[in-house]
Amino acid sequence: MPHVSAHVHVSRPADEIFSFLRDPRNLAEWSSTIDRVVEGPVAAEPGDEYTCKFPGRRRMHRLRCTASTPGEYLAFRGTGMWTPLGRHYAELEFRLSPGGEGTTVTVSVRPHLDGGMIILTPFVTMAWRRDLPSELHCLAELLGGGRPDEEREDRDPSPSKG
Numbered sequence: 370m371p372h373v374s375a376h377v378h379v380s381r382p383a384d385e386i387f388s389f390l391r392d393p394r395n396l397a398e399w400s401s402t403i404d405r406v407v408e409g410p411v412a413a414e415p416g417d418e419y420t421c422k423f424p425g426r427r428r429m430h431r432l433r434c435t436a437s438t439p440g441e442y443l444a445f446r447g448t449g450m451w452t453p454l455g456r457h458y459a460e461l462e463f464r465l466s467p468g469g470e471g472t473t474v475t476v477s478v479r480p481h482l483d484g485g486m487i488i489l490t491p492f493v494t495m496a497w498r499r500d501l502p503s504e505l506h507c508l509a510e511l512l513g514g515g516r517p518d519e520e521r522e523d524r525d526p527s528p529s530k531g
Contacts, residue, residue, distance in 0.1 A: 371490065373478045373497040376490070377505035379512050380471040383440045386512060390443055390463050393419045393432060399507040401500055413437055439467070441465055455484020477504060 379386055391413045394406040395493055406419050413434035436444040436472060443463040464475040480493050492521060 371480065371494040371497075373480075373494060373501060374475055375501040375505050376473055377509045378471055378473050379509050381512050383465040383467045383472040386465055386472050386474060387440045387443065389512060391437065391446065393434075399511050400504050413443065427503045435460070436462075452479075452486065454489070455482065455486035474505065474508065476501060 386406075393413060397406065415434055415437055417434045418431050419433075431448040433446050434444070435446050436442060441464070445461045447459050447461075459481070460479040462475075462477040462479075464477070466473040466475070478497050480490075480497065482493065483489055
């Protein structure tokens with residue numbers, strides 16, 4: 370599966386950014402992937418689960434914190450959303466690198482598709498490559514300014530199995 374990343378420099382310390390990101394309710398403030406978080410703890414710890422509404426979906430879905438290193442790293446994984454073509458979910462990773470007058474925030478997305486959804490992989494990847502830099506720009510503005518860097522796509526080096 371593809372791996373899409375983008376960076377932004379935010380003029381805030383890593384601990385402040387981490388505190389903002391670890392509350393999944395804040396995802397809806399800057400990311401188009403979450404419409405709202407309706408249930409779950411305020412601060413994400415590994416294993417914490419959240420009930421979310423994704424844009425365009427009627428059903429609620431689950432979002433789980435899979436890793437958390439204060440001030441450095443945070444990861445979430447969505448549950449498989451069903452469609453007539455198959456299921457899909459995404460893994461989101463946040464890496465914080467302090468430096469200069471603030472912190473570089475790197476967000477990586479690894480979409481997972483199965484069934485007939487696999488044929489949509491290029492389109493899903495294209496959408497993430499298009500949207501992630503502008504979403505990071507929104508995050509930087511929300512947290513007090515910043516500048517987005519170039520996005521990049523890294524392919525998983527392992528051959529796909531079919």
